[in-house]
Each structure stands twice: as C-alpha cells, then as structure tokens.
Amino acid sequence: MIITTENLTYKYGVGTPFEKTALNNVSIGIEDGDYVGIIGHTGSGKSTLISHFNAILKPTSGRVYVDGEDLWQENKLKRIQTRFKVGLVFQYPEYQLFEDTVYNDIAFGPKNMGLSDKDIEQRVMMATEFVGLDKKYLEKSPFDLSGGQKRRVAIAGVMAMSPKVLVLDEPAAGLDPRGRDEILARIREYHQETKSTVLLVSHSMEDIAKNANSIIVMNRAECMMHASVKEVFEKAEELEKIGLDIPQITKVFISLNKLGYKVSPDIYTVEDARDEIMRCIKDGDVK
Ligand SMILES: Nc1ncnc2c1ncn2[C@@H]1O[C@H](COP(=O)(O)OP(=O)(O)OP(=O)(O)O)[C@@H](O)[C@H]1O
Numbered sequence: 066m067i068i069t070t071e072n073l074t075y076k077y078g079v080g081t082p083f084e085k086t087a088l089n090n091v092s093i094g095i096e097d098g099d100y101v102g103i104i105g106h107t108g109s110g111k112s113t114l115i116s117h118f119n120a121i122l123k124p125t126s127g128r129v130y131v132d133g134e135d136l137w138q139e140n141k142l143k144r145i146q147t148r149f150k151v152g153l154v155f156q157y158p159e160y161q162l163f164e165d166t167v168y169n170d171i172a173f174g175p176k177n178m179g180l181s182d183k184d185i186e187q188r189v190m191m192a193t194e195f196v197g198l199d200k201k202y203l204e205k206s207p208f209d210l211s212g213g214q215k216r217r218v219a220i221a222g223v224m225a226m227s228p229k230v231l232v233l234d235e236p237a238a239g240l241d242p243r244g245r246d247e248i249l250a251r252i253r254e255y256h257q258e259t260k261s262t263v264l265l266v267s268h269s270m271e272d273i274a275k276n277a278n279s280i281i282v283m284n285r286a287e288c289m290m291h292a293s294v295k296e297v298f299e300k301a302e303e304l305e306k307i308g309l310d311i312p313q314i315t316k317v318f319i320s321l322n323k324l325g326y327k328v329s330p331d332i333y334t335v336e337d338a339r340d341e342i343m344r345c346i347k348d349g350d351v352k
C-alpha cells in the first residue's frame with residue numbers, strides 16, 4: 066500500500082458553533098501503482114480527504130501513512146521527505162501561477178526540492194511533454210496563456226516533482242469537452258509511463274470509468290465503497306440512493322443483459338459499447 070488511513074477523522078472549526086465533521090473514521094488503503102477515482106456528492110469530504118495525503122491538514126484523530134511512514138511522526142525531516150512523495154493539484158490550479166515565465170512556474174517545485182539546475186531543466190522538459198504543452202510557451206508569461214494552457218502549466222508543475230502519488234482535484238473542471246478529454250488522456254499517459262499512483266477526484270462517473278481502475282465512493286464524511294470500477298458499478302441502486310449515477314451507456318448494457326441479450330454488462334464508454342456490439346454481431350449473439 067502506498068497510502069493508508071486508519072480511522073481518519075477530521076473536524077473543521079473544532080470548539081466553535083460551526084464545528085463540522087468532514088471525515089468520519091475513514092480507513093482506506095491505496096495500492097501502489099493504482100489509478101483511483103474518488104467520487105461523491107458536494108461536501109462529502111473528497112477534498113478534505115486528499116488534503117491529508119501530503120499533510121496540508123492534520124487529522125483530528127486517526128493516522129495517515131505514506132509509503133509506510135506516519136505522516137505526523139515526530140521526525141520532522143522524514144515527515145518533509147514523505148510529503149514530497151505526494152503531489153497535489155488543487156481545483157483551479159491556474160490561479161496559483163505566479164512566476165514571470167512558464168518555465169519558472171513549472172520549475173518552482175523541483176527548485177524547492179533542492180535539485181541541480183540541470184536536473185530541474187530535465188524535470189521541466191519532461192513535465193512539459195507529459196501535459197502536451199508546446200515548448201515555445203516556456204519563456205512566455207503564464208498570464209498570456211489560455212485557460213486550458215494555464216491548467217496544463219499548473220499540472221506540469223506538480224508532475225515535475227515526480228511524486229510517487231499524483232493527486233488531482235477535478236483537473237478537468239471548467240474545460241470544454243475536448244479540453245477535458247485531452248487533459249485526462251495526458252494524465253492517463255503519465256500514469257502508464259511513470260508507473261506512479263494517480264488519484265483523481267471527479268464529479269463525472271464517465272471520466273472515472275474511462276480512466277480509473279478502482280473507485281472510492283465518499284458519502285457524508287465516510288468511505289462508502291472502495292472497490293474495482295466493475296464492483297462499484299454493480300451497486301448502481303445503492304449509488305442512486307445517494308444521488309450518484311453510473312454512466313448512461315452502462316445502464317443500457319446492464320438492461321440489455323437483463324433482457325437476455327448476450328452482451329457484457331461491464332461497458333463504461335461509448336467506444337466500449339461499439340466494440341461490444343461489433344463483437345456480438347461477429348459472434349452471432351445478436352441477430
Ligand atoms: N474550510 C472549511 N471550514 C469549514 N467547513 C469546511 C471547510 N472546508 C470544507 N468544509 C466542510 O466540510 C465538508 C467536506 O468538504 P469538502 O470540501 O471536503 O467536500 P468535497 O467532497 O470536496 O465537496 P465538493 O465536491 O463540493 O468539492 C463540507 O460539509 C464542507 O462544507
């Protein structure tokens with residue numbers, strides 16, 4: 066396990082009239098190299114949960130381990146080293162760009178890690194490629210870039226730190242459908258090539274189905290499910306009760322399967338649906 070939480074509880078505003086339990090006894094284990102989707106309605110605790118993975122928030126009670134190390138252990142140096150293993154991309158990260166050039170913005174993290182100039186440059190180039198940003202932008206001011214490009218710069222800045230775990234909070238929010246697919250495809254490539262662990266917080270079941278291997282479902286400050294995409298989608302009725310919907314196309318195939326058609330019920334994307342229909346026609350399953 067690369068990240069483990071044990072009875073993680075977090076309360077905002079402890080001791081004030083606004084006290085709010087945002088995480089209640091969450092115990093989860095994230096496997097090294099997995100691509101995990103985190104879903105749940107607004108206010109269910111997703112952002113609070115991931116903010117614990119690089120020690121931005123300190124548990125009110127319970128523990129968080131990264132790579133086997135307790136994030137809040139006494140040894141401060143170890144704690145800092147452990148924090149670098151998790152890279153967090155906040156929602157709307159483009160608002161946190163502040164350097165004079167795109168290059169310097171992407172280089173900010175690696176610089177803070179104390180790397181040599183040569184290593185920093187290598188990291189910046191690698192990350193620029195991963196997010197699909199043209200190198201001509203590196204010397205420009207980040208403020209001259211479009212919204213989508215700024216988002217890429219911000220994500221590249223975290224990738225440049227080569228974290229073992231890359232955590233992204235709604236990385237596609239506010240982008241047009243093409244921009245969404247493009248960014249998610251880049252992240253998928255990053256996951257495959259670096260063999261790192263990726264955690265993706267998203268409101269979109271489709272996006273999670275297309276990208277993740279497993280899903281954490283948050284509901285009212287608790288982890289309600291943590292299983293493979295297939296296992297979670299099999300519980301469509303339970304998900305519906307808490308206001309979450311499985312992808313439309315999955316519903317269609319589950320219904321077809323129930324009606325007796327020999328189609329797989331584990332279809333999450335329109336592309337998979339097309340392939341499955343073609344297979345059925347070829348195999349003579351559908352007349
Ligand atoms: N800084 C804060 N002070 C007080 N309460 C907060 C704070 N941040 C979050 N909360 C509350 O904690 C709960 C969990 O919030 P959190 O932001 O983790 O949810 P979320 O699942 O990320 O929601 P969203 O999908 O809207 O991003 C919510 O009830 C929220 O109102």
Ligand SMILES: [Mg+2]
Nearest residue numbers: 111112113234
């Ligand atoms: Mg959130």
